Amino acid sequence: MNPESYTTMAQVRAGVDEIDRQIVALLAQRFAHMRAAARIKPERGHVRDEERKALVIANARDEAERLGAPGDAVAALWDQLVEASIAYEMDEFDRLKG
Numbered sequence: 001m002n003p004e005s006y007t008t009m010a011q012v013r014a015g016v017d018e019i020d021r022q023i024v025a026l027l028a029q030r031f032a033h034m035r036a037a038a039r040i041k042p043e044r045g046h047v048r049d050e051e052r053k054a055l056v057i058a059n060a061r062d063e064a065e066r067l068g069a070p071g072d073a074v075a076a077l078w079d080q081l082v083e084a085s086i087a088y089e090m091d092e093f094d095r096l097k098g
Contacts (some may be wrong), residue, residue, distance in 0.1 A: 027081075034085050038092035047089050053082050 001015045028072035041047060057078045 020061075028083065030081075031088055034089040035039055035092050038089045039096055041093065044090065044093050044097075047093055048086055 001018065003012070003015060006012050006015070038047070055087040057075050061071040061075040065071040
């Protein structure tokens with residue numbers, strides 16, 4: 001996939017669809033890590049860590065900007081991703097230890 005060589009919207013859409021599949025696969029792996037965190041953390045109160053959240057978002061912003069992607073947009077997406085991850089981890093914590 002090289003977007004610079006695309007000449008049709010069909011190529012663009014196929015490229016985007018492939019990237020979306022890869023992103024979803026990576027998200028599944030990320031959520032598997034949240035399940036592990038829920039299993040490992042001794043207390044539910046340890047699930048939310050605002051300092052870690054800020055670091056994860058800052059790292060995503062920095063990496064996006066390093067790669068030429070819009071840092072603010074990526075940071076906003078990561079904020080939503082981290083919040084969803086926290087909610088998922090809390091649910092998993094309750095399921096495992098509730």
